[in-house]
Amino acid sequence: MEDRPLLDDDEFGDVVEERLEQLGGIEELSRDGMEIRFRWHGRAVVSELEHFYNAYRRSPEQLESILQSLEAAVRSFAPDRGQELWDELEDRVYPMIKPASMLLEVAERNLPQLVYRPFLADLIVCYVIDEPESVAYINEEHLKTWGVLETTIYTKAVDNLRIKTLKPGMAQVMGEGNQMLFIYSTSDGYDAARILLTDVLSEWADLLPGNLVLGIPNRDFLIGFSDANPEILQRIAMQIAQDAYKLDYGLSDQLWTIKQGQILIYEYDWSSSERKN
Structure with a gap:
């Protein structure tokens, strides 16, 4: 398998911009060096890319995993769903399989830790609220506000996914x-x-x-x-x-x-x- 040329910091920034533009809800995106600014669902966000770029330089083959971690960090800035009641959101909660490395990236960004459960082979199950053009990851602060357990989230998320999956033509x-x-x-x-x-x-x-x-x-x-x-x-x-x-x-x-x-x-x-x- 051929080695891919190592991206310099400017090329890495271009890749990040392209990825963010695919998320939906991103507005007024600009970049100054390794600092990227944008509005995410109306909220102003400033993010430093240096940490993610250094992670990429250490392990270039993990570029996709690093970009996924960056996405998770960005999604954590979505409008606060903690103020809504669990009963108002539970039908839009779904599970996602993600690399376990995402947890370290979120922690290093000093963001609320995601709610998750270990899966197998360095993967985890985390949970999202399905939005019209994106998803919002559920973190530990949400659980405190809602007063629900991870087991409740898991059961409801899997039930929602089953209902979605059993619709005709999915498989x-x-x-x-x-x-x-x-x-x-x-x-x-x-x-x-x-x-x-x-x-x-x-x-x-x-x-x-x-x-x-x-x-x-x-x-x-x-x-x-x-x-x-x-x-x-x-x-x-x-x-x-x-x-x-x-x-x-x-x-x-x-x-x-x-x-x-x-x-x-x-x-x-x-x-x-x-x-x-």
Whole structure:
């Protein structure tokens, strides 16, 4: 895999500007050196990019993860939802799968910590309030104001996602037998998070020979397939690994499976092309 040329600070700033412009709700954006200014949903924000650029220089291959962390920091400046009652917002709460590194970035920016729960393979489940053109991350200050627990947020977020997911036409199904594929690629921001819907995924598993294998290479893609054919398994696994690196909002090259209603890491012996599960 070819090394990408290292961005200088000005090029990095250009990438950040382009990314912010995609968020929606950004106005009056300008940059002076490593300081960026804009209005976010009507609120004036000044952000120093030096911390994020230094993180990029240390680990250039983590550019996408760093940009995601910057997005989370920006979203934390969204209009304060803490003043609204939980009952007014709960139907718009959804889960998102994110790299665990996002927590460190938020902490280093001295922002309220996100509400989250650990997932697997250096990933976390965090929670957002779905807005017309963006999302607002739920942080610990919200929980104090609302008087609810993280377990309540998780249960409601997953229930909301299930209702959204079970609408007709959300899943793509193609092929038959050991070549059957199940895909969520709706670009609604929650495709990878659909791995949390173990009841829905278990229904997929019942239609396949062998074990159900899952991949979430980035935020906007979930694929399910059979491990009955080792050649197909290896081919799709390699594609997942490539996509996790090159696609926006990259998450994981890991394979997953469902056992007795639990999400587990799928262990695969690449040297022998044989299943361990």
